[in-house]
Amino acid sequence: MPIGIATFTIVVTGFALGFGLLITLLGIPILVAMLYVSRGMGWFERGRAKLLLDVDVPRPYRADPPSDHWWRVPVSRLTDPATWTEIVYHLLLLPIGVFTFTVALTFWVLGASLLFLPVYAWALPHPVHAVDSWVKVTLGAQPHLELLGGGNGWVIDTPIEYVALVLIGAVILLLTPWIVRGLATANRYLVRGLLGSDVFARVQTLTNSRAAAVDLAAEDRRRIERDLHDGVQQRLVSLAIDLGRAKEKLDTDPERAKELVGEAHEEAKRAISEVRDLARGIHPAVLTDRGLDAALSSLAARSPVPADVHVDVAERPPASVEAAAYFVVSEALANVAKHAQATRADVTLRRSGDRLTVKVEDDGVGGASLVEGSGLAGLRDRVGALDGELHLLSPRGGPTVLMVEIPCGS
Amino acid sequence: MRIVIAEDGVLLREGLAHLLADEGHEVVASVGDALELVEVVQRERPDICIIDVRMPPTFTDEGLRAAIEIRSRWPDTPVLVLSQYVEERYAVELLSGQTSGVGYLLKQRVADVRDFLDALERVANGGTALDPEVVAQLLARARRHPHDELTPREREVLALMAEGLSNAGIAQRLVVTGGAVEKHVTSIFTKLGLEFAETDHRRVLAVLRYLEDRDP
Numbered sequence: 343m344p345i346g347i348a349t350f351t352i353v354v355t356g357f358a359l360g361f362g363l364l365i366t367l368l369g370i371p372i373l374v375a376m377l378y379v380s381r382g383m384g385w386f387e388r389g390r391a392k393l394l395l396d397v398d399v400p401r402p403y404r405a406d407p408p409s410d411h412w413w414r415v416p417v418s419r420l421t422d423p424a425t426w427t428e429i430v431y432h433l434l435l436l437p438i439g440v441f442t443f444t445v446a447l448t449f450w451v452l453g454a455s456l457l458f459l460p461v462y463a464w465a466l467p468h469p470v471h472a473v474d475s476w477v478k479v480t481l482g483a484q485p486h487l488e489l490l491g492g493g494n495g496w497v498i499d500t501p502i503e504y505v506a507l508v509l510i511g512a513v514i515l516l517l518t519p520w521i522v523r524g525l526a527t528a529n530r531y532l533v534r535g536l537l538g539s540d541v542f543a544r545v546q547t548l549t550n551s552r553a554a555a556v557d558l559a560a561e562d563r564r565r566i567e568r569d570l571h572d573g574v575q576q577r578l579v580s581l582a583i584d585l586g587r588a589k590e591k592l593d594t595d596p597e598r599a600k601e602l603v604g605e606a607h608e609e610a611k612r613a614i615s616e617v618r619d620l621a622r623g624i625h626p627a628v629l630t631d632r633g634l635d636a637a638l639s640s641l642a643a644r645s646p647v648p649a650d651v652h653v654d655v656a657e658r659p660p661a662s663v664e665a666a667a668y669f670v671v672s673e674a675l676a677n678v679a680k681h682a683q684a685t686r687a688d689v690t691l692r693r694s695g696d697r698l699t700v701k702v703e704d705d706g707v708g709g710a711s712l713v714e715g716s717g718l719a720g721l722r723d724r725v726g727a728l729d730g731e732l733h734l735l736s737p738r739g740g741p742t743v744l745m746v747e748i749p750c751g752s
Numbered sequence: 753m754r755i756v757i758a759e760d761g762v763l764l765r766e767g768l769a770h771l772l773a774d775e776g777h778e779v780v781a782s783v784g785d786a787l788e789l790v791e792v793v794q795r796e797r798p799d800i801c802i803i804d805v806r807m808p809p810t811f812t813d814e815g816l817r818a819a820i821e822i823r824s825r826w827p828d829t830p831v832l833v834l835s836q837y838v839e840e841r842y843a844v845e846l847l848s849g850q851t852s853g854v855g856y857l858l859k860q861r862v863a864d865v866r867d868f869l870d871a872l873e874r875v876a877n878g879g880t881a882l883d884p885e886v887v888a889q890l891l892a893r894a895r896r897h898p899h900d901e902l903t904p905r906e907r908e909v910l911a912l913m914a915e916g917l918s919n920a921g922i923a924q925r926l927v928v929t930g931g932a933v934e935k936h937v938t939s940i941f942t943k944l945g946l947e948f949a950e951t952d953h954r955r956v957l958a959v960l961r962y963l964e965d966r967d968p
């Protein structure tokens with residue numbers, strides 16, 4: 343409850359002050375500061391919920407967009423629904439705290455005092471008003487208890503009534519833990535609902551991302567089929583034709599036959615390279631064997647635009663996350679080479695806690711977008727399927743920053 | 753030469769065996785997994801082992817690990833590692849320590865029979881053979897620090913040195929005279945501030961160290 347009072351005061355004062363002074367512009371910094379204060383308190387409350395109520399509440403916030411302007415982060419946070427439900431929670435904390443506190447205390451005290459009434463009834467001075475305003479204990483020569491009402495309520499003065507009262511006290515005491523637990527459960531739902539993420543929004547997101555993942559898998563299969571058909575198969579057909587012609591010419595024109603075999607040899611080697619590239623495109627073996635650092639170094643080394651890779655990932659994320667991160671960088675570098683007219687690119691991977699952040703920056707002309715059907719939109723779906731988020735910042739004139747955040751599970 | 757082949761793909765294994773037999777070499781054993789390989793090497797002490805990176809049971813990098821084990825237990829047994837993909841990281845692991853008698857090539861290089869047999873010969877004689885693609889990866893890294901002033905021709909020579917070719921080999925590949933290659937090599941070593949290396953595989957080591965150090 344003291345925490346409730348504190349948060350209530352801070353939120354009400356801060357936001358009242360912020361909105362009140364909005365007209366003088368002085369309110370803006372106060373409001374921005376309040377966003378951070380509210381998050382801080384949210385963090386504290388989630389910690390408290392974990393410690394006392396044993397609920398693990400995931401951070402509900404959207405990932406911050408890459409910051410090219412100072413106002414981007416505050417604006418994104420201000421429009422994040424999670425920010426507002428969190429503020430509602432801070433405001434509700436006080437009334438709920440008061441209610442919970444009162445109910446819990448009343449039940450404990452009432453139960454205990456009724457149960458032990460015979461033990462201390464003789465020691466009470468005369469007359470005495472105890473237990474609660476609607477229970478009045480009066481002890482005189484003949485100790486008796488009067489329930490509900492000033493002087494004309496239910497008077498208890500026989501041993502049977504005492505026994506009944508003690509029994510009621512016992513029942514109340516036995517019930518109290520359940521009631522307190524019920525209150526804690528209600529509190530838990532409140533914490534989860536307001537400090538965590540919205541369940542319905544979550545279901546919607548999951549439905550969408552699952553559909554996108556299915557589409558993506560189908561698209562991938564179509565692409566592989568196309569690559570096999572247009573690339574490797576064509577090469578093998580051409581190789582077979584060359585060899586067939588060489589066989590025909592072997593006796594009549596050995597020089598020409600030798601040339602044709604040479605061509606077939608080249609064609610066969612190209613087919614091998616194509617199969618190799620295709621397989622690497624489906625899944626790079628080195629990623630499984632050595633992880634992101636090795637796989638991305640090799641990717642960067644093959645990139646036409648010079649790319650520097652910095653990987654700060656101590657513990658390897660799950661394979662699906664590694665693969666997604668790899669394809670993000672692969673697609674991003676391919677885009678840089680194709681469209682950005684950049685002279686260099688920087689790839690940064692960092693794992694902090696259970697989140698993997700991938701950032702690809704270039705110094706090109708910008709103007710990239712997430713139009714449907716583009717490689718970047720495919721990446722967004724791939725990342726979305728893992729509950730991750732993708733942000734693209736690419737003003738005309740550049741530079742382009744692609745940022746991806748993927749949870750690593752636990 | 754007495755050769756051990758470790759390769760789980762039957763077609764490639766037989767193909768290699770034929771190719772080597774045509775050339776007058778003796779394939780003393782061909783095995784399909786890494787454990788067997790180490791046993792066979794202990795028993796046969798071959799002149800060279802040709803090892804595939806991916807083999808049963810896990811199909812990841814057991815061939816590479818077996819190659820590293822063989823090099824540490826029998827340092828005078830050359831190994832030529834073949835792989836579907838070549839990765840800089842594997843090259844660095846394989847070459848850590850010493851670069852004599854080590855080869856790391858793409859499987860498809862076998863199709864260029866002459867070059868493959870040259871590389872095999874080189875490795876068996878204590879030299880080095882690095883796939884041009886690995887060298888290209890290493891050079892791509894160095895490209896990011898463009899303050900060295902190598903001429904395009906010198907970069908070509910540098911790449912071939914890194915592959916493990918001797919001056920004569922480089923001269924043949926670039927169709928120039930041995931003298932011209934020597935001049936380029938001296939110039940490269942001066943420009944990069946490297947100490948001049950006597951043997952070819954020491955030269956590879958010097959060049960690789962140089963390329964790796966460029967890594968930020």
